[in-house]
Amino acid sequence: MSPLRIAMLALLAASTLVAAAPVVAAQVLPADRATTWNPGLKPAGGIPAREKVCARVTPQGGAMDDTGRIQSAIDRCPSGEVVLLSKGTFLINDGRFLLIHKGITLRGAGPGETVLAKTDGAKPMQEAVSARPAPIVIVGPARFAATGHASDIAASTPLTSDAVKGSYEIAVTGAGRFSPGQIVLLDEVSGAGWQTDPQGRGRVWASPDFRVVWQKHDPPVPYANDFTADTYPTTPGAAGSWFSRVDRPTAEIKEIASVSATTVTFTTPVHISYRTSNAAQLSRFARQHVTLAGVEDLRLAGGDDGNLRFQWASRSWARNVDVTSWHGEGVAIDSSFRVELREYYVHDAAWAQPGGAGYAISLSRGSSEVLIENGIAVRANKLLVFRSSGAGSVVGYNYVDMAYINTNSAWIEIGLNASHMVGSHHVLFEGNYAHNADSDSTHGNSIDLTFFRNHMGCIRAPFTNQAGGLIDDATESANAPKRCVGAMAYSYGLSFVGNVLGTEGRMKGWAYEARFTDATPGIWVLGWDPVAPYPTDARVASETLRHANFDFLRDAVQWDERTAARNLPASFYLDSMPQFFKAGRGYEWPWVDPLGPVKLHTLPAKARYDSGTPFVQP
Numbered sequence: 001m002s003p004l005r006i007a008m009l010a011l012l013a014a015s016t017l018v019a020a021a022p023v024v025a026a027q028v029l030p031a032d033r034a035t036t037w038n039p040g041l042k043p044a045g046g047i048p049a050r051e052k053v054c055a056r057v058t059p060q061g062g063a064m065d066d067t068g069r070i071q072s073a074i075d076r077c078p079s080g081e082v083v084l085l086s087k088g089t090f091l092i093n094d095g096r097f098l099l100i101h102k103g104i105t106l107r108g109a110g111p112g113e114t115v116l117a118k119t120d121g122a123k124p125m126q127e128a129v130s131a132r133p134a135p136i137v138i139v140g141p142a143r144f145a146a147t148g149h150a151s152d153i154a155a156s157t158p159l160t161s162d163a164v165k166g167s168y169e170i171a172v173t174g175a176g177r178f179s180p181g182q183i184v185l186l187d188e189v190s191g192a193g194w195q196t197d198p199q200g201r202g203r204v205w206a207s208p209d210f211r212v213v214w215q216k217h218d219p220p221v222p223y224a225n226d227f228t229a230d231t232y233p234t235t236p237g238a239a240g241s242w243f244s245r246v247d248r249p250t251a252e253i254k255e256i257a258s259v260s261a262t263t264v265t266f267t268t269p270v271h272i273s274y275r276t277s278n279a280a281q282l283s284r285f286a287r288q289h290v291t292l293a294g295v296e297d298l299r300l301a302g303g304d305d306g307n308l309r310f311q312w313a314s315r316s317w318a319r320n321v322d323v324t325s326w327h328g329e330g331v332a333i334d335s336s337f338r339v340e341l342r343e344y345y346v347h348d349a350a351w352a353q354p355g356g357a358g359y360a361i362s363l364s365r366g367s368s369e370v371l372i373e374n375g376i377a378v379r380a381n382k383l384l385v386f387r388s389s390g391a392g393s394v395v396g397y398n399y400v401d402m403a404y405i406n407t408n409s410a411w412i413e414i415g416l417n418a419s420h421m422v423g424s425h426h427v428l429f430e431g432n433y434a435h436n437a438d439s440d441s442t443h444g445n446s447i448d449l450t451f452f453r454n455h456m457g458c459i460r461a462p463f464t465n466q467a468g469g470l471i472d473d474a475t476e477s478a479n480a481p482k483r484c485v486g487a488m489a490y491s492y493g494l495s496f497v498g499n500v501l502g503t504e505g506r507m508k509g510w511a512y513e514a515r516f517t518d519a520t521p522g523i524w525v526l527g528w529d530p531v532a533p534y535p536t537d538a539r540v541a542s543e544t545l546r547h548a549n550f551d552f553l554r555d556a557v558q559w560d561e562r563t564a565a566r567n568l569p570a571s572f573y574l575d576s577m578p579q580f581f582k583a584g585r586g587y588e589w590p591w592v593d594p595l596g597p598v599k600l601h602t603l604p605a606k607a608r609y610d611s612g613t614p615f616v617q618p
Helices: 003-019 067-076 538-543 604-611
Strands: 053-057 082-085 088-091 098-100 105-107 114-117 137-139 153-158 169-171 183-188 193-196 203-206 213-218 250-259 263-266 281-285 294-301 308-311 317-324 328-334 340-342 345-347 358-364 371-373 376-378 382-387 394-396 399-401 428-430 450-452 483-485 495-497 511-513 522-524 545-547 549-551 556-558
Touching (some): 053 067, 067 098, 345 358, 382 399
Parallel strands (some): 088 114, 098 137, 105 294, 308 328, 317 340, 328 358, 340 371, 345 376, 376 399, 450 495, 495 545
Antiparallel strands (some): 183 281, 203 213, 250 263
């Protein structure tokens, strides 16, 4: 690593340690659920405003592929400069993709002006992919791992004492193997085994404290099991290694600030404890993370292995990007640290189906302290999935709506969500609008998620299914499950504080508490399970903190008697009103105010969507 790069990383680390936002969440949340939410690039001054252009590229036109010309410009561009793409459509076909493998910015003339298109890739309402499926842009050193595992770990070192939640330091053997500026992985084994299933179905494969609950059941549960009778989360290649190291789903990615003989100090605090009794380890990646790389002001369409992927990236970003018509994930953030996705418009998956075919935004493999802010995600199967990832991340002030299955329009999919594979923890959802919030148990559980000052409208806005026909939850009684908050079984340690639930004047016939099997839609549907005989996990409701939430069914605020705080801070991660609330005509912040006379003001991202100008603030 060059002396200049080491100095730069040291400066970033120092600014992070100094600029950390106060942990105001601890004033309201139990200590084990609160953390320091200070994600993305804000602690280092925000996204760099780069002006020096190293290369200008125009499309060749016709059927001519543009991948080689753009990639050549990226390869030659010095770090800190911009590859500028002109107006027009650039073709990225035949399994090719662009690799941003250094700290440069790839910038277009605007998301409505510059298009990177894979015209032989994903197409609306077609399940098929091309002969050589590929993303359009990767931010990272490579597409595939250098080692035999997707996490791409070079070596691991055991901790000699527990990593304490909130601490910046850990003790390891052989700390000299690490160096300041390195991006590393902190994880532990699940410690799972057979436990009595709180769903009353016999036994489930879970850790004794239920921090981790895998979808392995005895007797097997149809449509739920991720494992065969003779495979376990410890089996290489089985579900226990889909999005983490084998049976190590509780994980987070850290940046090293300093190293002494036996101590490694991070730039940010540890978000959950990592225990020597669970073989906690610190691991070095085989590849060096790409730092300070960005994608701006363009449109991506047609990727059939995702459109935009961050893989082994740190302090990198995408801003003002229009992402549409993809297979896989529209934006994927894997094995990455402090990535920022903002002012985005991710919409209209090519094939809106479960199984990964049409997910809008995905985090996986320990990705941590990610900021997803002030964007729009609509009309995809699942709008957000967090798989063994998310520690210290924030989903803030986004418009999230119209999640669906194109061949089953009556099923109401999840809106705000930090689950879909075991291991995710300590994610904050703040200030968003969504049709609902949930924590699914499809591939295991998630824990210690916080939802603060969001508005869950409880049903989707009317929209047209790509398969044809209007979907309108307000008029179609068969559309289900209708819920504002619907945490599924095994979702423990959830906190809902200061939210506004429901839609004024449209809650007739709703129940405050409901079960999945009820014909009545519910404000709260907690502990539900979608597989017959549809049991309820009562522990989910008993452990869910519900405090200072207002709902339009009762026109009242619900308080938690165990929580003394009766005043709410404006934010759990911001020090002051964000600049995007001052754009356009200007907006009230906080826009969700359950304790005020006016419960809801206007979310800037939703105002952009409603006006038909997703990148221009009205």
